[in-house]
Every structure is written in C-alpha cells, then in structure tokens.
Amino acid sequence: MSSDHIVGIDLGTTNSLVAYMQGDSPVVIPGEDGLNLVPSVVALDENNQVIIGTAARRYLIETPERAVYSIKRLMGRGLEDIQDELKLFPFQLAEDLQPGEVLRIKIGERTYTPPEISALVLRQLKRNAERFFGAPVSQAVITVPAYFNDAQRQATKDAGRIAGLNVLRLVNEPTAASLAYGLDKQKHGIVVVYDLGGGTFDISILKLHDGIFEVIATNGDTHLGGDDIDNLLIAIALDDIRGDLGLDVRRSGEAVQRIRQAVIEAKIALSSQPSAKLDVDLPGGKKYQREIPLEAFEQMIQPIIDRTIGPCKQALKDAGLKPEQIDEVVLVGGSTRIPNVRRLVQDLFGRVPHTDLNPDEVVALGAAVQANILGGGSEITKEMLLLDVTPLSLGIEVAGGVTDKIILRNSTVPASATQYYTTQVDGQTNIAIHVLQGERELARDCRSLARFDLKGVPPMPAGMPRIEVKFLIDANGILRVSAREQRSGKEAEIDVQPSYGLTDEQVENMLLESFDYAEEDFRQRQVIEARREAETILTALAKGKRNSAWQELTGEERRNVDTLEKALLAVKDGDSDDYHAIREAIDALNQATMHLAELMMDTAVSTALKGKAMDETDLEEGPQAGHPVAKADFE
Amino acid sequence: MRAVHFCSSCGKVQPPVPVDYFSFFGFPRKLNLDTAALEKEFYALSRRLHPDLFAQANPEERAFSLEQSSMLNDAYRTLKDPIKRTEYLLRLEGVEIEEQSKQATEKARATGELKKQVVPPDLLEEVFELNMHLEELRTQKKMGEDDPALLEEIGKAKLSLEEKYDALFNQLKADWDRWDKSVDDGTEEDRRKILDRMLDVLNRRNYVRNLVRDVNEALE
Numbered sequence: 001m002s003s004d005h006i007v008g009i010d011l012g013t014t015n016s017l018v019a020y021m022q023g024d025s026p027v028v029i030p031g032e033d034g035l036n037l038v039p040s041v042v043a044l045d046e047n048n049q050v051i052i053g054t055a056a057r058r059y060l061i062e063t064p065e066r067a068v069y070s071i072k073r074l075m076g077r078g079l080e081d082i083q084d085e086l087k088l089f090p091f092q093l094a095e096d097l098q099p100g101e102v103l104r105i106k107i108g109e110r111t112y113t114p115p116e117i118s119a120l121v122l123r124q125l126k127r128n129a130e131r132f133f134g135a136p137v138s139q140a141v142i143t144v145p146a147y148f149n150d151a152q153r154q155a156t157k158d159a160g161r162i163a164g165l166n167v168l169r170l171v172n173e174p175t176a177a178s179l180a181y182g183l184d185k186q187k188h189g190i191v192v193v194y195d196l197g198g199g200t201f202d203i204s205i206l207k208l209h210d211g212i213f214e215v216i217a218t219n220g221d222t223h224l225g226g227d228d229i230d231n232l233l234i235a236i237a238l239d240d241i242r243g244d245l246g247l248d249v250r251r252s253g254e255a256v257q258r259i260r261q262a263v264i265e266a267k268i269a270l271s272s273q274p275s276a277k278l279d280v281d282l283p284g285g286k287k288y289q290r291e292i293p294l295e296a297f298e299q300m301i302q303p304i305i306d307r308t309i310g311p312c313k314q315a316l317k318d319a320g321l322k323p324e325q326i327d328e329v330v331l332v333g334g335s336t337r338i339p340n341v342r343r344l345v346q347d348l349f350g351r352v353p354h355t356d357l358n359p360d361e362v363v364a365l366g367a368a369v370q371a372n373i374l375g376g377g378s379e380i381t382k383e384m385l386l387l388d389v390t391p392l393s394l395g396i397e398v399a400g401g402v403t404d405k406i407i408l409r410n411s412t413v414p415a416s417a418t419q420y421y422t423t424q425v426d427g428q429t430n431i432a433i434h435v436l437q438g439e440r441e442l443a444r445d446c447r448s449l450a451r452f453d454l455k456g457v458p459p460m461p462a463g464m465p466r467i468e469v470k471f472l473i474d475a476n477g478i479l480r481v482s483a484r485e486q487r488s489g490k491e492a493e494i495d496v497q498p499s500y501g502l503t504d505e506q507v508e509n510m511l512l513e514s515f516d517y518a519e520e521d522f523r524q525r526q527v528i529e530a531r532r533e534a535e536t537i538l539t540a541l542a543k544g545k546r547n548s549a550w551q552e553l554t555g556e557e558r559r560n561v562d563t564l565e566k567a568l569l570a571v572k573d574g575d576s577d578d579y580h581a582i583r584e585a586i587d588a589l590n591q592a593t594m595h596l597a598e599l600m601m602d603t604a605v606s607t608a609l610k611g612k613a614m615d616e617t618d619l620e621e622g623p624q625a626g627h628p629v630a631k632a633d634f635e
Numbered sequence: 636m637r638a639v640h641f642c643s644s645c646g647k648v649q650p651p652v653p654v655d656y657f658s659f660f661g662f663p664r665k666l667n668l669d670t671a672a673l674e675k676e677f678y679a680l681s682r683r684l685h686p687d688l689f690a691q692a693n694p695e696e697r698a699f700s701l702e703q704s705s706m707l708n709d710a711y712r713t714l715k716d717p718i719k720r721t722e723y724l725l726r727l728e729g730v731e732i733e734e735q736s737k738q739a740t741e742k743a744r745a746t747g748e749l750k751k752q753v754v755p756p757d758l759l760e761e762v763f764e765l766n767m768h769l770e771e772l773r774t775q776k777k778m779g780e781d782d783p784a785l786l787e788e789i790g791k792a793k794l795s796l797e798e799k800y801d802a803l804f805n806q807l808k809a810d811w812d813r814w815d816k817s818v819d820d821g822t823e824e825d826r827r828k829i830l831d832r833m834l835d836v837l838n839r840r841n842y843v844r845n846l847v848r849d850v851n852e853a854l855e
Contacts, residue, residue, distance in 0.1 A: 414686065
C-alpha cells in the first residue's frame with residue numbers, strides 16, 4: 001500500500017473526524033481511544049502540554065481558563081464581528097490584541113490564533129490517521145460550511161497548512177454529505193441537504209445527474225447551531241439559579257461549564273425521551289435540579305430552529321424550485337436529531353427526510369469520497385464529479401460606497417469576472433481596489449475581503465492606462481486576483497492586504513515551527529510504538545517457548561527464531577531511533593514464528609475439542625501475539 | 636467553430652484562447668438555443684476540464700484547467716439564461732448596454748441625485764398614476780390607515796405590469812427569430828436594426844421589472 005493516503009476531514013464546531021476510502025466505501029478512522037469523534041476542544045495541562053479532544057474536555061470544567069471549544073466560530077473573523085460570541089462563549093482574548101490584528105485567544109499563559117487552535121485539532125486527526133496507516137499523511141480534503149465566506153475558508157486552509165497538511169480541496173459540508181449519500185446509488189433528481197451542526201447551518205439544493213452532483217443553490221447562517229440551543233438553556237438555568245437559589249454563578253467558569261455539560265446531556269436525551277432531568281452540583285454545595293419535559297424544550301428552542309426557515313426559502317427561490325419539485329431530503333449534523341427540527345424540515349419540503357446515515361459522520365465520509373476523486377478516483381468514484389457554487393456574491397466598492405456585484409451568489413465555481421480600471425490623475429502609478437463579499441447594496445454592509453493595491457502602473461496621462469483585473473473564485477471558493485496593464489502589457493503587481501486573516505508569511509512561520517515539531521513527533525511516536533510492539537512479540541515468544549509446541553519445531557527452526565529474537569532485542573534496546581529497523585526485525589521474527597503460532601493454535605483447538613478447560617492465555621496471546629500487527633504490511 | 640480545449644494529439648488540456656461564449660461551446664452566434672444540448676455539452680466538458688481531475692497534475696496543467704473551467708462555467712451561466720444570453724450577444728455586437736447604465740448609476744450616486752430613467756412614452760400615463768397611488772399608500776401606512784379601494788387599484792396596476800412584462804419577453808423572442816435569420820442571410824443594416832430593437836425591449840423590460848419591484852416593496 002502506498003504511503004500517500006489522502007484523507008477527508010470534517011473540522012467541526014463541536015467534533016471533528018477523519019475518514020478515508022477503504023476500497024469502495026468511506027470509513028471513519030478512530031482515535032487511539034477507539035472513538036470516531038474527536039471533540040474540537042484544545043486545552044493546556046499544568047505543564048503547558050497541549051491536550052486535544054476527549055481528554056481536553058475535562059479541562060473545560062476543572063480549569064476553564066486553560067481550555068477552548070467552538071473555535072470554528074472565530075475562524076476568519078475580526079474583533080468587531082465577534083461581540084455576540086464573546087457574550088456567550090468563554091473566549092479569553094489576548095490582552096495585547098491590537099485593532100486590525102488577527103484574533104488571538106488566551107489558553108492559560110499562551111495565546112493562539114483561531115487557525116492555530118484548529119491546526120492543533122487537525123494535527124490530532126492527522127496523527128490518528130498516521131497511527132492507523134502506519135505511514136505519514138500529508139494531503140487532505142477539509143470540509144467547511146457552505147456559507148463560509150472567503151476569509152473563513154482562507155483561515156481553514158491556513159489551519160491545514162499549519163498542521164502540516166497540503167489541503168487539496170475545501171469542500172462544502174452539505175455537498176460532501178451528498179457525495180457520501182449518493183455513492184452507492186444511481187441517483188437522479190433534486191436533493192436538498194439540510195445541515196444543522198454545532199455552530200453552523202447550511203442548506204444546499206443539488207441536482208444529481210449521471211454521477212454529476214451539481215449544486216443549484218445554497219444558503220445558510222454561519223452562526224446558528226446546537227451551540228445556540230445550549231446557550232439558551234444555560235441562560236435559562238442561570239436565571240433559575242438566581243431566582244430559586246439566590247445564587248449568581250454567571251462569573252464562575254466552572255459552574256457555567258457544569259451547567260453546559262448538563263444541558264447538553266439533557267438536550268441529547270430529549271431526542272429520544274419525553275423528558276430529561278438537569279442535576280448540577282454548584283460551588284458551595286448547593287444543587288440545581290430541574291425537570292425539562294420535551295414539550296417545554298421544544299417551545300423554548302422553536303425560535304432558534306425557525307431561523308433556518310428563511311435560508312431554506314431563499315435557497316428554493318434562488319434555485320427556482322417549489323417544494324413539491326424536491327425528490328429527497330437528507331439531514332446532516334447532530335442537531336437534526338432533535339424531533340422538532342425533523343418536523344420543520346418535513347413541513348418545509350413536504351418530504352420525510354432521510355436519516356439512514358449517521359448525521360455526525362456523513363460529512364467526513366463524503367470528504368473521504370472527494371479525497372478519493374482528487375487522488376485519481378476508483379471504480380466506484382470515476383463517474384462522480386462535484387460542481388459546487390459560491391454562496392455569496394463578490395463585489396467591488398465603487399464611488400459612493402456602493403457595492404458593484406461582479407460574481408453573483410450561486411455561480412458555479414470556478415467562476416471569474418474581469419473589470420477594467422484606469423487612473424484619475426496624470427502619472428498615477430497606484431490604484432486601490434476594495435473587494436467585498438455579500439448581498440447588501442452598500443459596501444459597509446458587506447464583508448470586506450481585501451484591499452488590493454495595483455502597483456507599478458506605467459505613468460501616463462489620466463484615463464490612459466487600461467488595467468485588466470481578473471477576479472477568479474477557485475474550486476475551493478477562495479478568491480484569486482490577477483492584473484495586467486493592457487497598453488504596456490505589463491503584469492501589474494498586486495499587494496494584497498487581507499481584511500481578516502493571516503498573511504502568507506505569518507502562516508509560514510507558524511507552519512515551520514509546528515512542522516518541524518510534527519516531523520520529529522511522528523518519528524518519535526513511531527519509535528515508541530515499534531518498541532512497544534517489539535515488547536509484545538518478545539513476551540509472546542517467551543510464553544510460546546514454554547508451550548509444548550516449541551518442541552515440535554525442527555532444531556533449525558528453533559535456532560532461526562533464537563537468532564532473530566536476539567536481533568530484535570538488539571535493535572529494540574539500541575540507541576538508534578530508526579523505527580524502520582525495529583519494524584523489519586519484528587517482521588522477520590513474525591515470519592519465523594508463523595509455524596510455532598500455527599502449532600500452538602492446533603494445540604489450543606484440539607484441547608478445546610477434547611472438552612478440557614482451555615488455557616486462555618495460550619489462545620489469546622499465543623497466536624495473536626505471534627502476529628500482533630498487520631500494520632507492518634503498510635511500511 | 637468550437638474552441639480548442641484539448642491538444643489534438645495528446646489530449647491534454649490547453650491554455651484558454653480568447654473566444655466568445657458561443658464559440659466556446661461550438662454554437663453559432665444565434666439566440667434560439669437548445670438548452671438541453673447546452674446542458675449536455677456543459678456536463679461533458681466539465682468532466683474533462685474541472686480542476687478535480689487535475690489535482691495530481693503539474694502546476695501548469697492545473698492552471699489551465701482552472702482557467703478553462705472558469706470560462707466554461709461563466710459561458711454556461713450566461714448562455715443558459717435567455718436575458719443574459721441576449722445582453723451578452725448585444726455586447727458582443729458592440730452595443731454597450733451595461734456600461735451606459737453603470738456609468739449613469741455611478742454618476743447619480745456620486746452626485747447624490749436620483750438616477751433618472753427614461754419612461755417609455757406609452758407607459759407614461761400609467762406610471763404617473765401608479766406612482767401617485769404608491770405615494771398615497773406609503774402615507775396611509777405611516778398613519779396606520781387602510782384603504783381597500785386603493786389596494787385594489789394598485790393590485791390591478793401590478794397585474795397589468797406583469798402582463799406587460801411577459802409580453803415584452805415574447806416580443807424579445809420574436810426578435811430572436813429575426814436575428815437568427817439575419818445571421819444566415821441578412822444585411823449588416825438589418826442586423827443593426829434588430830439589435831437596436833432588442834436593446835429597446837430589454838430596457839423597457841428592466842423598467843417594468845423595477846416598477847413591479849417598487850409595487851411589491853410598497854405592498855409589504
């Protein structure tokens with residue numbers, strides 16, 4: 001098997017997953033804990049060691065100031081557009097944060113940008129995949145909410161680079177889900193994907209036709225999801241606690257996190273039960289208890305869920321479709337397990353939604369399918385092609401602070417537009433261009449993407465230069481700009497100042513640091529794991545030698561095993577960090593003990609057949625330990 | 636003539652050459668267009684030009700694929716929509732439609748004046764009356780009053796505008812037929828006349844569309 005696996009990653013607000021294509025079907029790669037979901041939580045322990053995922057969750061309660069969650073909400077955003085987030089989430093901003101600077105979040109004594117925090121989660125997924133394959137992983141497809149803007153996409157791509165991943169493609173989450181969903185079926189028709197996750201909501205309408213997955217319209221809200229339901233329930237609980245118990249615990253990070261855990265559990269329980277109980281130990285020994293009947297819960301959250309109606313209707317309108325023209329509806333995201341979400345979708349589209357795929361995993365599975373397509377495809381994916389769209393219009397600021405839209409939303413990507421510019425003053429050599437994204441008329445109501453400075457325009461009388469600027473949205477939904485002065489034929493130099501986000505240089509610096517570290521990390525982990533495996537096989541062999549089967553081997557077989565055993569011992573205990581050598585020695589010993597393992601198996605089986613009590617250790621450790629891993633095959 | 640997207644001997648994707656959207660698909664510069672054939676061709680070309688197929692190719696081929704497939708998408712988007720297709724043809728034939736309106740818009744914005752749109756003469760009376768009604772409606776709304784008779788008047792006017800809107804589209808389609816015929820055997824003068832008429836129909840249609848939008852906004 002080759003070492004260049006391309007993995008698919010769902011970098012979620014609440015949980016993240018990594019998957020790959022195993023033969024004809026995408027599968028999720030579990031972590032060392034055996035779990036498919038890696039919580040998108042990053043914490044620093046008392047020694048400033050980075051802790052990721054399930055293990056980091058404990059820090060949310062014990063040392064909330066040393067842990068961060070839902071960082072996806074801050075990706076590609078500026079200080080002025082996260083004021084709501086700051087009220088609802090315990091994000092600690094760096095004290096020395098300058099206006100216009102990329103956000104930095106405090107975790108313990110350190111500060112990290114959102115892409116760096118996401119990169120830590122990505123690195124964990126990368127490690128999980130590397131552990132699984134026994135080989136480095138360097139290429140990935142990462143999913144993003146369809147409604148993510150350019151800055152949010154760029155930040156996600158930066159996170160991938162910082163984690164040492166070459167991001168081959170950003171794929172929209174609902175589109176990825178449709179790929180997983182349409183994989184083993186020859187599907188035709190109009191499919192709606194309703195994706196309500198932890199922090200984002202997307203609606204995408206696709207036309208499936210002979211393996212082409214063509215997105216017709218997409219809409220959404222990048223700040224709407226399960227988090228909002230949690231925050232509402234937390235606010236209600238905090239009010240209750242103040243009213244009933246006379247306690248104000250709003251400032252207690254620990255208490256708030258305990259309440260958060262409790263409401264999340266209650267929310268999940270209410271997807272399958274008629275009622276749930278909140279039972280929270282508060283600081284000072286008091287207890288907060290409350291029963292939440294499903295009906296009350298549904299009433300409380302209805303206003304949040306109703307916020308998905310507008311985007312759904314807009315997407316239908318943009319697609320030029322009526323609900324009765326929809327053939328199928330697919331649900332994605334953990335929040336679609338909530339019963340009244342399902343009812344709402346059914347009412348909106350007049351179809352019973354599909355729920356046969358796990359809504360937590362389907363996006364990662366689809367990303368794995370896309371990874372397979374980008375890797376050259378296989379029998380099952382060779383006819384598949386994804387045609388996605390840009391969710392937001394791209395515009396240029398023109399006189400009077402007005403947005404002039406040059407690429408409309410729902411245009412299939414890649415898409416381009418060419419604009420011509422000239423100078424207003426004699427001899428002018430610079431032209432400033434302000435690029436915007438959004439649907440509003442005024443530039444100030446749209447998202448500022450970047451300011452481009454066209455430099456090196458040849459000095460000419462005003463109005464003479466004719467500069468062709470080409471705006472191109474690539475297949476990732478990310479903007480590229482190129483410019484040329486037509487009279488002189490000179491490529492104009494473009495100086496890009498992203499309005500939000502890291503410069504290439506900043507990413508490069510973060511990348512180099514963590515990359516060196518990751519490479520070294522990978523090697524060390526491999527050495528440790530190889531040594532651990534060597535221990536296992538040596539212990540098993542020692543046990544095998546005490547088994548009667550050992551005496552059934554020929555003298556030469558026994559001598560051969562002894563020699564290889566010594567060789568493995570030597571490389572295992574040697575100073576060298578060469579894990580390849582250890583693995584080779586393990587393989588050799590594995591081969592040599594194959595016959596012994598078979599004989600031991602026969603003994604165990606015949607003992608069992610005779611009805612005698614079985615020596616469990618023989619069966620468990622003997623044959624298995626003789627071949628503890630199939631992993632070495634990948635090397 | 637269809638543009639060359641691939642090398643004839645090695646089949647590799649080629650850098651895009653500046654062609655018009657009709658040629659890109661190998662279609663004549665005509666306005667009656669078989670949209671089913673267009674879609675089929677779009678899918679077929681997407682299967683050969685899309686960047687997904689070049690993820691493992693060298694940077695040069697990747698760049699060609701990106702440019703070719705963005706042109707393919709731009710061309711498809713323009714040609715599949717009847718109005719965009721007509722406007723595109725007008726521009727190709729040297730009729731500056733958007734430029735003028737854009738300049739006018741920018742000028743109006745810079746000076747702070749409201750952009751004046753020329754009212755088609757045959758609509759003058761109707762528009763005058765409608766604007767009065769709309770003004771009245773806005774005033775009533777502010778006062779919290781409700782006048783069913785006025786709403787009925789506006790509703791009728793809206794219906795009449797929508798009928799005009801549809802009629803203008805049919806008129807445009809008749810011009811398409813004339814244009815397509817003139818491509819085969821018309822004179823340059825014939826073609827100019829048809830282009831001018833199509834521009835006029837499009838302008839009226841835009842004007843009526845804006846009126847309908849105003850009415851809808853006032854009724855909300």
